[in-house]
Amino acid sequence: MSSTNVMNIKELKQACKACSLRDLCLPLGVSVEDLSMLEGIISRKRPVQRRDVIYQAGDPLTCLYAVRTGSVKTFVLTNDGEEQVTGFHLPGELLGLDAINDGVHPCTALALETASVCEIPFDRLEELAGRTPGLQHQLLRIMSREIQTDEHLMTLLGHRTSDARLAAFLLNLSRRFGMRGFSRHEFNLTMSRCEIGNYLGLAVETVSRMLSRFQEQGLIQVQRKFITILDADGLREIAGIHGHDARHQEQASGH
Protein backbone atom coordinates (compact mmCIF):
# COMPACT_ATOMS: atom_id res chain seq x y z
CA MET A 1 0.00 0.00 0.00
CA SER A 2 2.05 2.85 -1.23
CA SER A 3 3.55 4.34 1.92
CA THR A 4 2.54 4.87 5.51
CA ASN A 5 2.22 8.59 5.07
CA VAL A 6 0.57 8.69 1.67
CA MET A 7 -2.29 6.25 2.04
CA ASN A 8 -3.76 5.10 -1.19
CA ILE A 9 -7.25 3.73 -0.79
CA LYS A 10 -7.32 2.07 -4.15
CA GLU A 11 -4.20 0.09 -3.42
CA LEU A 12 -5.45 -0.71 0.04
CA LYS A 13 -8.35 -2.48 -1.52
CA GLN A 14 -6.02 -4.62 -3.52
CA ALA A 15 -6.29 -7.45 -1.09
CA CYS A 16 -5.34 -11.05 -1.75
CA LYS A 17 -8.67 -11.59 -3.44
CA ALA A 18 -7.82 -9.19 -6.20
CA CYS A 19 -4.08 -9.73 -6.18
CA SER A 20 -2.66 -10.96 -9.44
CA LEU A 21 -0.35 -13.18 -7.47
CA ARG A 22 -3.01 -15.15 -5.67
CA ASP A 23 -2.33 -18.20 -7.78
CA LEU A 24 1.32 -18.16 -6.89
CA CYS A 25 1.24 -17.02 -3.31
CA LEU A 26 -0.18 -18.27 -0.06
CA PRO A 27 -3.89 -17.97 -1.02
CA LEU A 28 -3.62 -20.56 -3.77
CA GLY A 29 -6.40 -23.04 -3.27
CA VAL A 30 -7.84 -21.23 -0.27
CA SER A 31 -11.58 -20.77 -0.44
CA VAL A 32 -13.12 -17.33 -0.85
CA GLU A 33 -14.42 -17.10 2.70
CA ASP A 34 -11.09 -18.25 4.13
CA LEU A 35 -9.38 -15.73 1.95
CA SER A 36 -11.10 -12.90 3.76
CA MET A 37 -9.68 -14.19 7.02
CA LEU A 38 -6.21 -14.28 5.52
CA GLU A 39 -6.58 -10.78 4.19
CA GLY A 40 -7.49 -9.72 7.69
CA ILE A 41 -4.09 -10.52 9.06
CA ILE A 42 -1.95 -9.46 6.12
CA SER A 43 -0.77 -5.91 5.91
CA ARG A 44 0.70 -4.36 2.84
CA LYS A 45 3.83 -2.53 3.70
CA ARG A 46 5.16 0.50 1.96
CA PRO A 47 7.62 -0.13 -0.84
CA VAL A 48 11.21 -0.77 0.10
CA GLN A 49 14.10 0.70 -1.81
CA ARG A 50 17.07 -1.02 -3.38
CA ARG A 51 19.41 -2.31 -0.67
CA ASP A 52 16.80 -1.84 2.05
CA VAL A 53 16.81 -4.62 4.60
CA ILE A 54 13.48 -6.41 5.04
CA TYR A 55 14.70 -8.46 7.94
CA GLN A 56 18.10 -9.18 9.32
CA ALA A 57 19.84 -12.34 10.45
CA GLY A 58 19.29 -12.61 14.19
CA ASP A 59 15.96 -10.78 14.15
CA PRO A 60 13.21 -12.63 15.98
CA LEU A 61 10.59 -14.10 13.68
CA THR A 62 7.49 -11.95 13.81
CA CYS A 63 6.30 -12.00 10.21
CA LEU A 64 6.67 -13.93 7.04
CA TYR A 65 6.93 -11.73 3.98
CA ALA A 66 5.40 -12.21 0.55
CA VAL A 67 7.07 -10.41 -2.31
CA ARG A 68 4.47 -8.40 -4.24
CA THR A 69 6.62 -6.53 -6.71
CA GLY A 70 10.34 -6.26 -7.30
CA SER A 71 12.90 -8.80 -6.25
CA VAL A 72 14.71 -9.73 -3.08
CA LYS A 73 17.80 -11.70 -2.21
CA THR A 74 18.40 -13.63 0.99
CA PHE A 75 21.83 -14.47 2.34
CA VAL A 76 23.63 -15.73 5.40
CA LEU A 77 26.96 -14.55 6.69
CA THR A 78 29.39 -17.39 7.23
CA ASN A 79 31.52 -17.40 10.37
CA ASP A 80 34.43 -15.86 8.50
CA GLY A 81 32.20 -12.97 7.55
CA GLU A 82 31.62 -13.71 3.90
CA GLU A 83 28.21 -13.61 2.33
CA GLN A 84 26.43 -16.65 0.98
CA VAL A 85 23.39 -15.97 -1.16
CA THR A 86 20.67 -18.51 -0.41
CA GLY A 87 18.05 -17.35 -2.86
CA PHE A 88 16.54 -14.76 -5.17
CA HIS A 89 12.86 -14.11 -4.72
CA LEU A 90 10.29 -12.89 -7.20
CA PRO A 91 6.70 -11.70 -6.73
CA GLY A 92 4.44 -14.29 -5.15
CA GLU A 93 7.20 -15.96 -3.16
CA LEU A 94 7.30 -16.25 0.60
CA LEU A 95 10.29 -15.19 2.69
CA GLY A 96 11.32 -16.25 6.17
CA LEU A 97 10.27 -19.88 6.27
CA ASP A 98 13.68 -20.87 7.53
CA ALA A 99 13.10 -18.86 10.69
CA ILE A 100 10.21 -20.95 12.00
CA ASN A 101 12.52 -23.59 13.38
CA ASP A 102 13.96 -21.57 16.23
CA GLY A 103 12.04 -18.32 15.91
CA VAL A 104 15.04 -16.36 14.68
CA HIS A 105 15.86 -15.39 11.12
CA PRO A 106 19.03 -17.19 10.10
CA CYS A 107 19.46 -15.01 7.03
CA THR A 108 19.04 -11.43 5.92
CA ALA A 109 16.58 -10.35 3.24
CA LEU A 110 17.57 -7.41 1.09
CA ALA A 111 15.70 -5.69 -1.74
CA LEU A 112 17.53 -5.93 -5.06
CA GLU A 113 15.41 -3.12 -6.45
CA THR A 114 12.43 -1.06 -5.42
CA ALA A 115 9.96 -3.63 -4.18
CA SER A 116 6.88 -4.07 -2.07
CA VAL A 117 6.18 -6.87 0.33
CA CYS A 118 3.19 -8.08 2.32
CA GLU A 119 3.72 -8.66 6.02
CA ILE A 120 2.11 -11.73 7.49
CA PRO A 121 2.32 -12.05 11.29
CA PHE A 122 3.44 -15.60 11.80
CA ASP A 123 1.60 -16.34 15.03
CA ARG A 124 -1.68 -15.21 13.52
CA LEU A 125 -0.99 -17.10 10.33
CA GLU A 126 -0.30 -20.23 12.31
CA GLU A 127 -3.45 -19.80 14.32
CA LEU A 128 -5.51 -19.17 11.21
CA ALA A 129 -3.98 -22.15 9.47
CA GLY A 130 -5.13 -24.32 12.36
CA ARG A 131 -8.70 -23.25 11.67
CA THR A 132 -8.38 -23.35 7.90
CA PRO A 133 -7.42 -26.71 6.42
CA GLY A 134 -6.89 -25.27 2.95
CA LEU A 135 -4.49 -22.66 4.27
CA GLN A 136 -2.60 -25.14 6.38
CA HIS A 137 -2.19 -27.39 3.40
CA GLN A 138 -0.97 -24.56 1.22
CA LEU A 139 1.52 -23.50 3.87
CA LEU A 140 2.89 -27.02 4.08
CA ARG A 141 3.02 -27.21 0.30
CA ILE A 142 5.01 -24.01 0.04
CA MET A 143 7.52 -25.23 2.58
CA SER A 144 7.73 -28.57 0.83
CA ARG A 145 8.34 -26.85 -2.46
CA GLU A 146 11.17 -24.93 -0.94
CA ILE A 147 12.75 -28.14 0.28
CA GLN A 148 12.42 -29.60 -3.20
CA THR A 149 13.96 -26.52 -4.74
CA ASP A 150 16.87 -26.67 -2.36
CA GLU A 151 17.41 -30.31 -3.22
CA HIS A 152 17.66 -29.46 -6.88
CA LEU A 153 20.09 -26.69 -6.13
CA MET A 154 22.19 -29.11 -4.12
CA THR A 155 22.38 -31.35 -7.17
CA LEU A 156 23.44 -28.42 -9.27
CA LEU A 157 26.12 -27.28 -6.85
CA GLY A 158 27.44 -30.73 -6.17
CA HIS A 159 27.43 -32.32 -9.57
CA ARG A 160 27.21 -29.80 -12.36
CA THR A 161 29.78 -27.80 -14.26
CA SER A 162 29.74 -24.02 -14.39
CA ASP A 163 27.96 -23.86 -17.74
CA ALA A 164 25.22 -26.22 -16.59
CA ARG A 165 24.71 -24.19 -13.42
CA LEU A 166 24.38 -20.92 -15.25
CA ALA A 167 22.15 -22.38 -17.96
CA ALA A 168 19.87 -23.86 -15.30
CA PHE A 169 19.85 -20.54 -13.49
CA LEU A 170 18.78 -18.63 -16.59
CA LEU A 171 16.09 -21.17 -17.45
CA ASN A 172 14.78 -21.08 -13.92
CA LEU A 173 14.55 -17.29 -13.95
CA SER A 174 12.92 -17.43 -17.36
CA ARG A 175 10.29 -19.86 -16.17
CA ARG A 176 9.56 -17.89 -13.05
CA PHE A 177 9.24 -14.63 -14.93
CA GLY A 178 6.94 -16.38 -17.38
CA MET A 179 4.69 -17.66 -14.61
CA ARG A 180 4.31 -14.11 -13.39
CA GLY A 181 3.14 -12.81 -16.72
CA PHE A 182 6.47 -11.38 -17.85
CA SER A 183 8.31 -12.49 -20.93
CA ARG A 184 10.12 -15.79 -20.78
CA HIS A 185 12.46 -14.67 -23.50
CA GLU A 186 13.77 -11.39 -22.26
CA PHE A 187 14.17 -10.05 -18.78
CA ASN A 188 16.42 -8.01 -16.56
CA LEU A 189 18.79 -9.57 -14.10
CA THR A 190 18.15 -7.59 -10.97
CA MET A 191 21.14 -9.14 -9.24
CA SER A 192 24.80 -8.50 -10.00
CA ARG A 193 27.15 -11.03 -11.63
CA CYS A 194 28.83 -11.27 -8.28
CA GLU A 195 25.60 -12.28 -6.56
CA ILE A 196 24.85 -14.84 -9.26
CA GLY A 197 28.31 -16.32 -8.85
CA ASN A 198 27.99 -16.39 -5.11
CA TYR A 199 24.64 -18.14 -5.37
CA LEU A 200 25.87 -20.73 -7.88
CA GLY A 201 29.20 -21.31 -6.21
CA LEU A 202 31.17 -19.74 -9.04
CA ALA A 203 33.63 -16.88 -9.33
CA VAL A 204 32.35 -13.65 -10.85
CA GLU A 205 34.75 -14.06 -13.73
CA THR A 206 33.34 -17.46 -14.54
CA VAL A 207 29.81 -16.10 -14.65
CA SER A 208 30.93 -13.35 -16.97
CA ARG A 209 32.83 -15.75 -19.21
CA MET A 210 29.93 -18.16 -19.43
CA LEU A 211 27.50 -15.41 -20.36
CA SER A 212 29.91 -14.31 -23.08
CA ARG A 213 30.26 -17.87 -24.30
CA PHE A 214 26.51 -18.45 -24.37
CA GLN A 215 26.21 -15.30 -26.43
CA GLU A 216 28.94 -16.47 -28.85
CA GLN A 217 27.06 -19.74 -29.22
CA GLY A 218 23.92 -17.85 -30.10
CA LEU A 219 22.04 -19.14 -27.06
CA ILE A 220 21.39 -15.78 -25.47
CA GLN A 221 22.00 -12.13 -26.00
CA VAL A 222 23.52 -10.10 -23.22
CA GLN A 223 23.16 -6.36 -22.94
CA ARG A 224 24.48 -5.49 -19.55
CA LYS A 225 21.70 -6.69 -17.24
CA PHE A 226 19.20 -7.34 -19.97
CA ILE A 227 19.10 -10.95 -21.14
CA THR A 228 17.41 -12.26 -24.25
CA ILE A 229 17.02 -16.01 -24.51
CA LEU A 230 17.42 -17.05 -28.13
CA ASP A 231 17.66 -20.82 -27.83
CA ALA A 232 16.01 -22.23 -24.73
CA ASP A 233 16.41 -25.80 -25.93
CA GLY A 234 20.11 -25.26 -26.37
CA LEU A 235 20.31 -24.02 -22.80
CA ARG A 236 18.32 -27.02 -21.59
CA GLU A 237 20.80 -29.28 -23.33
CA ILE A 238 23.66 -27.60 -21.49
CA ALA A 239 21.78 -27.61 -18.21
CA GLY A 240 21.40 -31.35 -18.54
CA ILE A 241 17.66 -31.24 -19.02
CA HIS A 242 16.62 -33.64 -21.74
CA GLY A 243 13.17 -32.56 -22.72
CA HIS A 244 9.74 -33.30 -21.28
CA ASP A 245 10.13 -33.72 -17.52
CA ALA A 246 11.53 -30.24 -17.18
CA ARG A 247 9.04 -29.16 -14.61
CA HIS A 248 11.17 -28.60 -11.59
CA GLN A 249 14.41 -29.14 -13.38
CA GLU A 250 14.97 -25.60 -14.40
CA GLN A 251 16.13 -24.97 -10.96
CA ALA A 252 18.91 -22.86 -9.71
CA SER A 253 17.11 -20.18 -7.90
CA GLY A 254 14.05 -19.43 -5.97
CA HIS A 255 14.95 -20.55 -2.54
Add this chain to the structure above:
Amino acid sequence: MSSTNVMNIKELKQACKACSLRDLCLPLGVSVEDLSMLEGIISRKRPVQRRDVIYQAGDPLTCLYAVRTGSVKTFVLTNDGEEQVTGFHLPGELLGLDAINDGVHPCTALALETASVCEIPFDRLEELAGRTPGLQHQLLRIMSREIQTDEHLMTLLGHRTSDARLAAFLLNLSRRFGMRGFSRHEFNLTMSRCEIGNYLGLAVETVSRMLSRFQEQGLIQVQRKFITILDADGLREIAGIHGHDARHQEQASGH
Protein backbone atom coordinates in the same frame (compact mmCIF):
# COMPACT_ATOMS: atom_id res chain seq x y z
CA MET B 1 3.81 -51.87 14.08
CA SER B 2 6.20 -54.72 13.95
CA SER B 3 5.20 -56.70 10.92
CA THR B 4 1.90 -57.34 9.32
CA ASN B 5 2.24 -61.06 9.75
CA VAL B 6 4.16 -61.40 13.00
CA MET B 7 2.48 -59.05 15.45
CA ASN B 8 4.62 -58.15 18.39
CA ILE B 9 2.65 -56.88 21.35
CA LYS B 10 5.63 -55.52 23.19
CA GLU B 11 6.65 -53.37 20.26
CA LEU B 12 3.09 -52.33 19.74
CA LYS B 13 3.08 -50.79 23.17
CA GLN B 14 6.17 -48.79 22.37
CA ALA B 15 4.15 -45.83 21.35
CA CYS B 16 5.41 -42.29 20.94
CA LYS B 17 4.83 -41.66 24.63
CA ALA B 18 7.46 -44.18 25.58
CA CYS B 19 9.68 -43.72 22.56
CA SER B 20 13.19 -42.62 23.36
CA LEU B 21 13.07 -40.41 20.30
CA ARG B 22 10.13 -38.33 21.36
CA ASP B 23 12.30 -35.32 22.00
CA LEU B 24 13.76 -35.49 18.52
CA CYS B 25 10.79 -36.55 16.49
CA LEU B 26 7.38 -35.18 15.68
CA PRO B 27 5.93 -35.34 19.23
CA LEU B 28 8.42 -32.83 20.61
CA GLY B 29 6.46 -30.25 22.54
CA VAL B 30 3.14 -31.95 21.94
CA SER B 31 1.03 -32.30 25.07
CA VAL B 32 0.34 -35.70 26.58
CA GLU B 33 -3.29 -35.81 25.53
CA ASP B 34 -2.45 -34.75 21.99
CA LEU B 35 0.24 -37.37 21.94
CA SER B 36 -2.35 -40.10 22.30
CA MET B 37 -4.08 -38.81 19.20
CA LEU B 38 -0.82 -38.84 17.30
CA GLU B 39 -0.11 -42.37 18.42
CA GLY B 40 -3.48 -43.32 17.12
CA ILE B 41 -2.54 -42.59 13.53
CA ILE B 42 1.05 -43.78 13.57
CA SER B 43 1.77 -47.39 12.81
CA ARG B 44 5.09 -49.04 13.43
CA LYS B 45 6.17 -50.98 10.43
CA ARG B 46 8.23 -54.11 10.44
CA PRO B 47 11.97 -53.62 10.18
CA VAL B 48 13.39 -53.06 6.73
CA GLN B 49 16.58 -54.68 5.57
CA ARG B 50 19.67 -53.11 4.05
CA ARG B 51 18.92 -51.88 0.54
CA ASP B 52 15.18 -52.17 1.04
CA VAL B 53 13.24 -49.34 -0.52
CA ILE B 54 10.96 -47.44 1.86
CA TYR B 55 9.41 -45.37 -0.90
CA GLN B 56 10.36 -44.76 -4.46
CA ALA B 57 10.58 -41.66 -6.59
CA GLY B 58 7.25 -41.31 -8.36
CA ASP B 59 5.25 -43.00 -5.62
CA PRO B 60 2.21 -41.00 -4.52
CA LEU B 61 2.57 -39.49 -1.09
CA THR B 62 0.54 -41.51 1.38
CA CYS B 63 2.74 -41.49 4.46
CA LEU B 64 5.57 -39.62 6.02
CA TYR B 65 8.12 -41.89 7.65
CA ALA B 66 9.98 -41.43 10.91
CA VAL B 67 13.21 -43.34 11.30
CA ARG B 68 13.15 -45.29 14.58
CA THR B 69 16.34 -47.28 14.35
CA GLY B 70 19.03 -47.69 11.72
CA SER B 71 19.76 -45.22 8.97
CA VAL B 72 18.34 -44.31 5.63
CA LYS B 73 19.53 -42.45 2.58
CA THR B 74 17.39 -40.48 0.16
CA PHE B 75 18.37 -39.74 -3.41
CA VAL B 76 17.02 -38.51 -6.71
CA LEU B 77 17.90 -39.78 -10.13
CA THR B 78 19.01 -37.01 -12.46
CA ASN B 79 17.77 -37.01 -16.04
CA ASP B 80 20.92 -38.69 -17.24
CA GLY B 81 20.27 -41.51 -14.84
CA GLU B 82 22.89 -40.84 -12.21
CA GLU B 83 22.11 -40.86 -8.54
CA GLN B 84 22.26 -37.77 -6.37
CA VAL B 85 22.15 -38.38 -2.63
CA THR B 86 20.03 -35.72 -0.94
CA GLY B 87 20.39 -36.82 2.65
CA PHE B 88 21.28 -39.38 5.29
CA HIS B 89 18.71 -39.89 8.00
CA LEU B 90 19.15 -41.05 11.56
CA PRO B 91 16.60 -42.11 14.19
CA GLY B 92 14.08 -39.42 15.03
CA GLU B 93 14.17 -37.81 11.60
CA LEU B 94 11.23 -37.45 9.27
CA LEU B 95 11.27 -38.58 5.65
CA GLY B 96 9.11 -37.51 2.74
CA LEU B 97 8.54 -33.83 3.47
CA ASP B 98 9.60 -32.94 -0.06
CA ALA B 99 6.62 -34.89 -1.41
CA ILE B 100 3.94 -32.65 0.11
CA ASN B 101 4.25 -30.08 -2.64
CA ASP B 102 2.78 -32.10 -5.45
CA GLY B 103 1.78 -35.29 -3.67
CA VAL B 104 4.47 -37.38 -5.30
CA HIS B 105 7.78 -38.46 -3.82
CA PRO B 106 10.56 -36.78 -5.81
CA CYS B 107 13.19 -39.04 -4.29
CA THR B 108 13.72 -42.61 -3.25
CA ALA B 109 14.38 -43.66 0.36
CA LEU B 110 16.60 -46.68 0.89
CA ALA B 111 17.70 -48.37 4.11
CA LEU B 112 21.46 -48.24 4.60
CA GLU B 113 21.24 -51.00 7.20
CA THR B 114 18.56 -52.92 9.02
CA ALA B 115 16.20 -50.24 10.22
CA SER B 116 12.68 -49.65 11.43
CA VAL B 117 10.43 -46.78 10.51
CA CYS B 118 7.11 -45.43 11.72
CA GLU B 119 4.47 -44.82 9.08
CA ILE B 120 2.45 -41.64 9.44
CA PRO B 121 -0.48 -41.29 7.03
CA PHE B 122 -0.11 -37.76 5.76
CA ASP B 123 -3.76 -36.91 5.31
CA ARG B 124 -4.55 -37.93 8.86
CA LEU B 125 -1.49 -36.13 10.17
CA GLU B 126 -2.57 -33.00 8.40
CA GLU B 127 -6.06 -33.27 9.76
CA LEU B 128 -4.80 -33.91 13.27
CA ALA B 129 -2.38 -31.00 13.00
CA GLY B 130 -5.32 -28.73 12.21
CA ARG B 131 -6.94 -29.71 15.50
CA THR B 132 -3.68 -29.68 17.48
CA PRO B 133 -1.81 -26.39 17.50
CA GLY B 134 1.24 -27.91 19.16
CA LEU B 135 1.51 -30.57 16.50
CA GLN B 136 1.03 -28.13 13.66
CA HIS B 137 3.74 -25.94 15.08
CA GLN B 138 6.11 -28.86 15.43
CA LEU B 139 5.44 -29.96 11.87
CA LEU B 140 6.21 -26.48 10.59
CA ARG B 141 9.31 -26.38 12.73
CA ILE B 142 10.60 -29.65 11.33
CA MET B 143 10.08 -28.47 7.79
CA SER B 144 11.73 -25.16 8.58
CA ARG B 145 14.68 -26.98 10.09
CA GLU B 146 15.07 -28.97 6.93
CA ILE B 147 15.14 -25.79 4.87
CA GLN B 148 17.80 -24.40 7.19
CA THR B 149 19.84 -27.57 6.91
CA ASP B 150 19.65 -27.47 3.16
CA GLU B 151 20.79 -23.85 3.16
CA HIS B 152 23.85 -24.78 5.14
CA LEU B 153 24.59 -27.62 2.79
CA MET B 154 24.31 -25.25 -0.15
CA THR B 155 26.95 -23.06 1.49
CA LEU B 156 29.16 -26.07 1.94
CA LEU B 157 28.76 -27.25 -1.63
CA GLY B 158 29.12 -23.85 -3.18
CA HIS B 159 31.89 -22.32 -1.17
CA ARG B 160 33.93 -24.88 0.70
CA THR B 161 36.90 -27.00 -0.19
CA SER B 162 36.84 -30.77 0.01
CA ASP B 163 38.46 -30.92 3.43
CA ALA B 164 36.01 -28.44 4.90
CA ARG B 165 33.08 -30.39 3.47
CA LEU B 166 34.24 -33.67 4.90
CA ALA B 167 35.13 -32.18 8.26
CA ALA B 168 31.70 -30.58 8.48
CA PHE B 169 30.11 -33.86 7.49
CA LEU B 170 31.90 -35.79 10.23
CA LEU B 171 31.09 -33.17 12.85
CA ASN B 172 27.47 -33.16 11.80
CA LEU B 173 27.22 -36.91 12.09
CA SER B 174 29.00 -36.79 15.42
CA ARG B 175 26.58 -34.24 16.78
CA ARG B 176 23.55 -36.13 15.55
CA PHE B 177 24.77 -39.41 16.98
CA GLY B 178 25.43 -37.62 20.25
CA MET B 179 21.91 -36.22 20.38
CA ARG B 180 20.59 -39.75 20.04
CA GLY B 181 22.54 -41.07 22.99
CA PHE B 182 25.37 -42.62 21.02
CA SER B 183 28.97 -41.64 21.33
CA ARG B 184 30.04 -38.41 19.71
CA HIS B 185 33.58 -39.65 19.48
CA GLU B 186 33.23 -42.96 17.76
CA PHE B 187 30.63 -44.24 15.37
CA ASN B 188 30.10 -46.31 12.29
CA LEU B 189 29.59 -44.80 8.89
CA THR B 190 26.63 -46.70 7.57
CA MET B 191 27.09 -45.25 4.11
CA SER B 192 29.84 -46.03 1.62
CA ARG B 193 32.62 -43.61 0.68
CA CYS B 194 30.94 -43.38 -2.67
CA GLU B 195 27.67 -42.23 -1.12
CA ILE B 196 29.48 -39.69 1.03
CA GLY B 197 31.26 -38.34 -2.01
CA ASN B 198 28.07 -38.18 -3.98
CA TYR B 199 26.35 -36.32 -1.16
CA LEU B 200 29.19 -33.82 -0.70
CA GLY B 201 29.83 -33.32 -4.40
CA LEU B 202 33.24 -35.00 -4.28
CA ALA B 203 34.83 -37.96 -6.02
CA VAL B 204 35.16 -41.15 -3.99
CA GLU B 205 38.91 -40.88 -4.21
CA THR B 206 38.85 -37.42 -2.68
CA VAL B 207 36.81 -38.65 0.26
CA SER B 208 39.24 -41.47 0.79
CA ARG B 209 42.25 -39.19 0.55
CA MET B 210 40.78 -36.68 2.97
CA LEU B 211 39.99 -39.35 5.52
CA SER B 212 43.57 -40.58 5.24
CA ARG B 213 44.89 -37.07 5.61
CA PHE B 214 42.73 -36.36 8.66
CA GLN B 215 44.10 -39.53 10.17
CA GLU B 216 47.69 -38.52 9.39
CA GLN B 217 47.00 -35.19 11.06
CA GLY B 218 45.77 -36.97 14.14
CA LEU B 219 42.26 -35.56 13.83
CA ILE B 220 40.47 -38.86 13.48
CA GLN B 221 41.14 -42.54 13.38
CA VAL B 222 39.73 -44.57 10.52
CA GLN B 223 39.17 -48.28 10.70
CA ARG B 224 37.20 -49.06 7.64
CA LYS B 225 33.71 -47.80 8.48
CA PHE B 226 34.47 -47.13 12.12
CA ILE B 227 35.47 -43.54 12.82
CA THR B 228 37.01 -42.23 16.00
CA ILE B 229 37.12 -38.48 16.39
CA LEU B 230 40.31 -37.51 18.21
CA ASP B 231 40.34 -33.75 17.78
CA ALA B 232 36.92 -32.24 17.22
CA ASP B 233 38.25 -28.70 17.55
CA GLY B 234 40.78 -29.39 14.85
CA LEU B 235 37.99 -30.56 12.60
CA ARG B 236 35.96 -27.47 13.41
CA GLU B 237 38.88 -25.35 12.42
CA ILE B 238 39.05 -27.08 9.05
CA ALA B 239 35.30 -26.95 8.60
CA GLY B 240 35.48 -23.19 9.05
CA ILE B 241 33.64 -23.18 12.34
CA HIS B 242 35.27 -20.80 14.77
CA GLY B 243 33.95 -21.81 18.12
CA HIS B 244 30.76 -20.84 19.96
CA ASP B 245 28.05 -20.41 17.37
CA ALA B 246 28.52 -23.97 16.16
CA ARG B 247 24.94 -24.93 16.75
CA HIS B 248 23.72 -25.42 13.25
CA GLN B 249 27.07 -25.06 11.64
CA GLU B 250 28.12 -28.64 11.87
CA GLN B 251 25.99 -29.26 8.92
CA ALA B 252 26.57 -31.43 5.95
CA SER B 253 23.92 -34.01 6.37
CA GLY B 254 20.55 -34.57 7.76
CA HIS B 255 18.33 -33.48 5.01
Add this chain to the structure above:
DNA sequence: CGTAGGATTGAAGCCGCTCAACCAAAGTGG
Protein backbone atom coordinates in the same frame (compact mmCIF):
# COMPACT_ATOMS: atom_id res chain seq x y z
C1' DC C 1 39.20 -70.46 -1.26
C1' DG C 2 38.08 -67.45 -4.79
C1' DT C 3 35.56 -63.69 -6.26
C1' DA C 4 33.41 -59.16 -6.21
C1' DG C 5 32.71 -54.76 -4.48
C1' DG C 6 34.53 -51.23 -1.80
C1' DA C 7 38.56 -48.64 -0.48
C1' DT C 8 43.08 -46.80 -1.08
C1' DT C 9 46.90 -44.80 -3.52
C1' DG C 10 49.37 -42.86 -7.48
C1' DA C 11 49.84 -40.12 -11.88
C1' DA C 12 48.16 -36.96 -15.20
C1' DG C 13 45.02 -33.57 -16.89
C1' DC C 14 41.50 -30.06 -16.80
C1' DC C 15 38.11 -26.90 -15.00
C1' DG C 16 37.45 -23.10 -12.54
C1' DC C 17 39.83 -19.87 -9.28
C1' DT C 18 43.03 -16.18 -8.35
C1' DC C 19 45.40 -12.31 -9.66
C1' DA C 20 45.63 -8.43 -12.47
C1' DA C 21 44.64 -5.13 -15.91
C1' DC C 22 41.28 -2.72 -18.37
C1' DC C 23 36.76 -0.87 -19.49
C1' DA C 24 32.05 1.10 -19.04
C1' DA C 25 28.53 3.37 -16.62
C1' DA C 26 26.90 5.90 -13.01
C1' DG C 27 27.49 8.85 -9.35
C1' DT C 28 29.69 12.82 -6.88
C1' DG C 29 31.53 17.16 -5.93
C1' DG C 30 33.62 21.32 -7.31
Add this chain to the structure above:
DNA sequence: CCACTTTGGTTGAGCGGCTTCAATCCTACG
Protein backbone atom coordinates in the same frame (compact mmCIF):
# COMPACT_ATOMS: atom_id res chain seq x y z
C1' DC D 1 29.07 20.76 -16.82
C1' DC D 2 33.11 18.35 -16.48
C1' DA D 3 36.86 15.84 -13.82
C1' DC D 4 37.20 12.49 -10.55
C1' DT D 5 35.75 8.48 -8.11
C1' DT D 6 33.31 4.38 -7.46
C1' DT D 7 31.12 0.33 -8.70
C1' DG D 8 30.38 -3.44 -11.65
C1' DG D 9 31.80 -6.08 -15.65
C1' DT D 10 34.95 -8.15 -19.02
C1' DT D 11 39.10 -10.37 -20.49
C1' DG D 12 43.65 -12.61 -20.14
C1' DA D 13 47.42 -15.51 -17.90
C1' DG D 14 48.87 -18.81 -14.67
C1' DC D 15 48.06 -21.87 -11.02
C1' DG D 16 46.04 -25.30 -8.07
C1' DG D 17 42.55 -28.46 -6.33
C1' DC D 18 39.84 -31.94 -7.61
C1' DT D 19 38.63 -35.31 -11.02
C1' DT D 20 39.71 -38.97 -13.99
C1' DC D 21 41.99 -43.01 -15.10
C1' DA D 22 44.33 -46.93 -13.50
C1' DA D 23 46.38 -50.26 -10.57
C1' DT D 24 46.38 -52.50 -6.18
C1' DC D 25 44.68 -53.78 -1.79
C1' DC D 26 41.42 -55.33 1.48
C1' DT D 27 37.55 -57.52 3.47
C1' DA D 28 33.24 -59.69 3.35
C1' DC D 29 30.80 -63.28 1.66
C1' DG D 30 29.42 -66.83 -1.51
